[in-house]
Amino acid sequence: MLILYDFGNSVCCQKVRITLVEKSLTWEARRVDLFKTEQYDPDYLKLNPKGVVPTLVHDGTPVIESTLICEYLDETFPDPPLMPSTPAERARMRLWSKFVDEGLFDGATELSFSAMFRERMRSMSPELREKRFRNVGDPRRTDRFKSTYEHGVHSPFVLHAIAAYERAFRLMEQTLAERGPWLLGKQPTLADINLMPFVARLAYLGLLGAWTDGRPRINAWWAMVQQWPSFRRGLHDLISEAEFAEMRTHGPKIRTDVERLVAGLRAS
Ligand SMILES: N[C@@H](CCC(=O)N[C@@H](CS)C(=O)NCC(=O)O)C(=O)O
Numbered sequence: 001m002l003i004l005y006d007f008g009n010s011v012c013c014q015k016v017r018i019t020l021v022e023k024s025l026t027w028e029a030r031r032v033d034l035f036k037t038e039q040y041d042p043d044y045l046k047l048n049p050k051g052v053v054p055t056l057v058h059d060g061t062p063v064i065e066s067t068l069i070c071e072y073l074d075e076t077f078p079d080p081p082l083m084p085s086t087p088a089e090r091a092r093m094r095l096w097s098k099f100v101d102e103g104l105f106d107g108a109t110e111l112s113f114s115a116m117f118r119e120r121m122r123s124m125s126p127e128l129r130e131k132r133f134r135n136v137g138d139p140r141r142t143d144r145f146k147s148t149y150e151h152g153v154h155s156p157f158v159l160h161a162i163a164a165y166e167r168a169f170r171l172m173e174q175t176l177a178e179r180g181p182w183l184l185g186k187q188p189t190l191a192d193i194n195l196m197p198f199v200a201r202l203a204y205l206g207l208l209g210a211w212t213d214g215r216p217r218i219n220a221w222w223a224m225v226q227q228w229p230s231f232r233r234g235l236h237d238l239i240s241e242a243e244f245a246e247m248r249t250h251g252p253k254i255r256t257d258v259e260r261l262v263a264g265l266r267a268s
Pocket of ligand 1: 010011012013034039051052053054064065066067101105132135
């Protein structure tokens with residue numbers, strides 16, 4: 001039995017859901033409301049000591065970290081395979097996981113916070129907000145959250161976010177030109193699945209063009225992703241109309257600033 005502890009429009013949960021759908025697996029979803037700080041409930045922390053979603057529990061065994069969960073699912077349920085068969089190709093695949101885990105995840109969080117979650121945090125009680133900032137004792141995360149909460153798009157962490165996306169997109173355009181249409185060739189792999197939620201988030205906020213204008217291969221990849229059934233069923237179709245509306249409403253508020261910062265990086 002598969003249980004996924006998750007939360008609505010969370011990019012890390014979306015990676016896992018796309019993988020589950022592509023494998024034709026069924027799972028029980030258990031919602032952990034991040035805005036009610038349910039991720040810090042003692043029972044949940046026993047499963048995921050980092051106090052974050054997602055957590056997969058497979059026949060009683062918890063697996064945490066979305067990149068590791070996706071690899072775990074591929075190893076446990078090998079059809080269809082989502083990892084290449086040679087070590088060299090798997091190393092290539094993991095390069096994209098590293099882009100996500102070492103930059104794009106923070107990137108998507110900072111941009112989403114400065115555009116829309118900041119608004120939701122403002123309506124929290126001060127006690128709940130402080131609890132969220134304190135998290136489970138990761139001061140780096142506290143600094144990021146606080147800075148983006150206070151300064152929005154003018155936080156230095158937003159510039160770091162924009163630069164992380166720019167580094168990834170620069171290599172992505174080149175890689176797709178050399179070996180597309182998917183990142184590792186003819187078939188989608190976890191390299192593509194890892195990136196999908198992070199590109200989708202920019203697109204739904206109305207910000208993607210700042211990076212992808214003049215990058216035709218990424219645009220072709222994104223058009224293909226949007227038609228891919230596992231993306232539709234594992235990500236797009238699971239976003240509620242209220243969540244789409246939130247992204248559509250708040251994304252454009254930071255667009256001019258984001259475009260200016262991206263243009264500066266692309267010109268350098
Ligand atoms: N590296 C972790 C990151 C997990 C993570 O930070 N998830 C976010 C949601 S996308 C979360 O739970 N945040 C908790 C919070 O905002 O307090 C993974 O990939 O699973």
